[in-house]
């Protein structure tokens with residue numbers, strides 16, 4: 001999956017994904033925010049953490065350029081998602 005670049009993240013805030021279909025690969029894995037497992041039907045969001053350990057992406061981040069960010073998936077509610085930006089993307 002292509003992760004949003006920082007500049008895009010700032011423009012779109014938190015993007016909503018879901019609802020999860022049965023058999024989605026992340027079902028059964030834990031949400032790092034609340035430690036509850038993802039279930040079919042859940043809506044989720046990707047929270048960007050930063051450039052990770054990639055030196056090239058770190059250099060871009062330091063110089064203020066857009067970079068490919070490492071992101072973690074959390075429940076939509078755990079990301080503080082609101083109904084104003086709730087257009088869901090099928091995953």
Ligand SMILES: [Zn+2]
Nearest residue numbers: 031034075078
């Ligand atoms: Zn959660």
